Amino acid sequence: MTPVLHELRGRDDRLRFSPFCWRARLALAHKGLAAELVPMLFTDKSPIDFCDSSTVPVLKDAHGVAMDSYDIFKHLDAHYPDSGDGLLIGDAHAEARLNFVKVYTEQVMAVGFFRLVALDLLAAIHPDDREYFRTSREARFGMPFEEFNNVEAARGILDSAFKPLRGLLANQPFMDGDAPAAADYLVFGFFIWAHIVSDTSPFGETEDAGDPLVQWRERMMDLFDGMARKAPRASEIPQ
Ligand SMILES: N[C@@H](CCC(=O)N[C@@H](CS)C(=O)NCC(=O)O)C(=O)O
Structure with a gap:
């Protein structure tokens, strides 16, 4: 099937x-x-x-x-161990290390993205879902969306959260080394999420084309025949 x-x-x-x-x-x-x-x-x-x-x-x-x-x-x-580009995770050591990437991504980096695009995200969500999403997420944030959405706070979190990624990507093209795999997809999920719902860049007003993280984001956008780059964005679809 x-x-x-x-x-x-x-x-x-x-x-x-x-x-x-x-x-x-x-x-x-x-x-x-x-x-x-x-x-x-x-x-x-x-x-x-x-x-x-x-x-x-x-x-x-x-x-x-x-x-x-x-x-x-x-x-x-x-x-499907040998299909396509091969293993996503690898051996038991790789999986243990990947767990760190998952926890870091979800508990540190994602918070910065969320605070950057929260209101745009709410607007991108289906109208039938908005009340549920607002209520359930505000209970989690401990504050209204309007307060949680804070570009300055978001940039502060992201500037710190991006440091280890930049350090890594200064020496290799992908999180997983020479080619993308599970770690890249774990992290990039949040970049594409923010990119689809909002036009606000996680990198600030101007993006530095020499930044290894910006370069990685572009490489990820190009993967699989530009699959992520081709994804329709909220700003392209009338309300
Ligand atoms: N740990 C899950 C998290 C998945 C998750 O939270 N998905 C959201 C959509 S982005 C969801 O389905 N939420 C349902 C809800 O909040 O009721 C995973 O990595 O797959």
């Missing part, structure tokens, strides 16, 4: 911005696997009723169901 990837949609069906779903999309592309992409709303999770998950991505294929972006990486490596 063709793999089926369940993912979040926004106010327009072409708006697919979930950072976790992007990780799965990129991992499928890495394996050279085409998937059927099935949209879901926060407030209508019936498309994933068949499994025990309340979040997307969910991947279903001939080998079973994987219900989390990181588990999707492991599932794809287990069942």
Whole structure:
């Protein structure tokens, strides 16, 4: 069977911005696997009723169901080890180290992105989902979206969070070395999320073309025939 990837949609069906779903999309592309992409709303999770998950991505294929972006990486490596560009994660040591990248990305870097684009994100979300998203996320932030969205605070977080990435990318083209793999997709999920929902750059008013992180972002945008670069952005689709 063709793999089926369940993912979040926004106010327009072409708006697919979930950072976790992007990780799965990129991992499928890495394996050279085409998937059927099935949209879901926060407030209508019936498309994933068949499994025990309340979040997307969910991947279903001939080998079973994987219900989390990181588990999707492991599932794809287990069942398609040699496909496409090969392993996403690698051996047990690589997986242990990748866990650090995942935690750093989700608990440090993502907060900066979220504070940068929170209001644009809310506007990109489907109208039926906005109340649910606002209520559930404000409970998490401990403040209203209007306060959480703070470009200055966001840039402060991102400036620090980007330092280790810049240090790494000054010496190698991708997080995973000479070619992209799981670490790159874990991190890039948040770059493409912010890029799709907002025109505000995570790098500030002007981007430095000599910055190794900007260069990496461009390389990631170009992967798989420009898959990320071609993704429709909220600013291109009328409200
Ligand atoms: N740990 C999960 C997180 C997935 C996640 O939080 N997905 C969001 C969409 S970006 C979701 O489905 N949320 C459902 C909800 O908040 O009700 C993964 O990496 O796949």
